[in-house]
Structures are given as C-alpha cells and as structure tokens.
Amino acid sequence: MVRNKIPASTVRRLSHYLRSLEGFAEEGGTVSSEELAARGQTTAAQVRKDLSHFGSFGKRGLGYQVDELRDRLRQILGVDRPWRVALIGAGRVGLALFEYPAFRSRGYECVAIFDNDPEKVGQQWGDLPIHSVDDFEETIRRLQVELAILAVPAASAQEMARRAVEGGVRGILNFAPIRLNIPPSVTVEDVNLVMELEALSFAITQSERGE
Amino acid sequence: MVRNKIPASTVRRLSHYLRSLEGFAEEGGTVSSEELAARGQTTAAQVRKDLSHFGSFGKRGLGYQVDELRDRLRQILGVDRPWRVALIGAGRVGLALFEYPAFRSRGYECVAIFDNDPEKVGQQWGDLPIHSVDDFEETIRRLQVELAILAVPAASAQEMARRAVEGGVRGILNFAPIRLNIPPSVTVEDVNLVMELEALSFAITQSERGE
DNA sequence: TGTTGTGAAGTATTTCACAGCC
C-alpha cells in the first residue's frame, strides 16, 4: 500500500487531518478534500495526494466517510493502539508533559518515570514512583517501554538516549538541544524550543529589514 | 544581502550552526563547512549554501572564523538584541517555559505573565506578578511586548492570539494544537507535541510493517 | 453532477562539481 518514502511534511498534515476529523461530532457524515484543506492550512490537491500514498478510500463525487477516514488515519499514524512511554527526567518540562492530558487521551501511556536526583527518587507522581536511573535499562525492558520522552539536561541526554536504546526503546522524543547519535533503527523527533523562538526572531528581523 | 525567500529548513539549520559554534570554547579559531556539517546532521555543501544567502564571510582555503561567524549568525537570527516576551497562560507548560534557563540566556526576557484564573492572578512567579487578562492589550502595549508565548487551552487560544496581535505583538510561539488565524504580518511558530509523538508512532509502525 | 485519484507540469530544495581565491 505504501509505495515510497513518505515525506515528513505529509505525516504532519495527516496528524492535522486526524485532529480535524476528531472535531466532527456528526457520525456517518462525509467530508471533502476541500473541507479538510480549509481546516488544515493546505490545498485540496495536497490532501488527496497525502491520502493517496496509503490507498484510495474516498468516493468520487461524494468525498470521504468521516468515521472511516478517521479510523484509517489512526491506523496509518499507529495510534490505533496504546504506546508504552517512559519519562526520563522529572523536572519542570517532564512534569508539564506528564500532566499534559492530550498524551494519555491519544493512547500514549506513561508507565515509568526516571530521574538521577536522589531527592526525587522515591517520590510519586500520580500513582507512579520516580525511579533511580541505576537499573534503567532493565526496568524499561521489563516494562516493555516503546517510547522515551527525554527531558533531561543536554549534558546527560546522549548517555540516557544510548541507554534507552539499549533497553529496547523504538522511538525518542528529545527535548535536549543536541543531535542524538543513535542507530537508525530508532526514530528520534526533536523538540527544540530555542530554535522555534529563533525562527520567530529571524522572521521578524527579516521583515523589519525588508521594509 | 538577502536575495530571496529563505527556506524554513535553512533557518532551522542556522540555529543549529549557532548552537555548535557556542560549544567552541577556543576563541579565534576557524571552522570548515565540513566540521559544521558533521555537528549539524547535514552536508558541507548545504552549510555553504545556507550561509551564502546572507553574504560570503568565509575565507577560501581556510574556513570560517568562529567568532565572526557566531556574531554574524546572531545578527541574522535576530538574537543580537534582547526580545520582550509575554507568557500567556500560567499552567504547567507556562511554568516549564518560564523556568527554562535557555530562554533567558539567549535574550528572550519574560516581562509579563497572564492568566484568566482568578486563583492565579496576583500570585508571583520569581519577581513577576500574574496579571489578569482584563487589561491584556493595554498592558502588553505598555510593556512593549514583542513576542507572545501562547500556552493556554485550545478553546481560548484563537481569542488570546487575536488580542495579542491587537496589543502589537510581532510573533507568537503557539503551544495550542490549533491553527491560529491572524494577519500575515505576525509570525507564528507552532509547537505541537501530540503531532511529534504521532510522527514517532508513524515511523515505528511503518518500519514494523515494512520488514 | 461533483469529487476523487493521479500522471504531468511546475517549484523548491539539495547536491554536485569546479572556478576562484587564500
């Protein structure tokens, strides 16, 4: 079904489409590529091209069945099943993520929290204890952790990423502002807030100079 | 100096290059496009092309002067001067961002915090009071806020974005998972954590199906 | 009729490769 490599831009848009469809209360309705495009800041042709990578599940003349497309998008994005997540780093960022309701509601279930600060180890967040990093690899392997959210200082990020891979993790959401060096079989997504702010100040600076 | 539209991918890489150069302790040294590429997960040709949009500040046969390139990148990205930032939404995400040391150290200075929860209004974070949103536009205009960090629930994000624009903000870092509808003169950068996680689960699901 | 799915055309971005300069 999936013919070639899917561009990252397409994956991001698929996520948007799914979000839009979840807004539709009306079950059993249909939606056109035109409507999806309007909600997703893109074009109808782009919506159709994005979806066409995964098969053809629209009806010509009618559009897409909302329920069906939503289910299909969930399958494609892999969110039709729960994911076991470990939070590495119980600081402010970790706490914000841990309490972010959207994660759990989309099937990302935090099953373990780790920190290297002896003050924090043993504390509870919700019903989860904060583990020491001593037996990190064994613990995440035992708990069958698939995704790691890496919210530790840059200095320890590479080391913890390596250990997470060692423990069998398949993907890492990395908040540390460094490029992780890990095997290509493990997927990494970087969230770099300073970079986002710099993109803002760049754009503003450019527009000021331009005019 | 800047000839055409600069791709977003280039801007992100410039931010990486700057981060790499800040790692260089040695003042007065030089760095080649090859070295920068190695640290930034890209190619030497890409580094040179990225920089060439803004002029030619390397020495053939030698490479780039570290200090000079770093200063030039700061100018280009607009981080050679402080930016006045307002934090909108004093929840967990807001707190994590407020205490994120990298922001302040790069010149993004939080000058006001807002929340619509009467329980929070009047509290202090560091030496900043949490303001009510009642006189939001006037306050940010008076404080000459240039950037807004929007960390409020999706339901109020559009409204607060509109009011921020009204108050004279030039850029918005948006954590709400919706597309803001604002005039093109104001720049928006979206940080969508669910989307990042979905990109991970997509990639993992694909690789499992492929093999 | 109305809207999809998709080759073909059009743009945008990256990579190549080499002249030009230190």
Added chain:
DNA sequence: GGCTGTGAAATACTTCACAACA
C-alpha cells in the same frame, strides 16, 4: 593545496488538470 561560493544538475515536493466514476 585546501576550502569557499555558486551556477548547473538532480531530487523532492506541490500544484495542476482531467479522466474515472459514484
């Protein structure tokens, strides 16, 4: 000799436009 800066070539992505079909 070594490394930059940059047109030209290659590749990737988006948009067009229309046949296919419910």
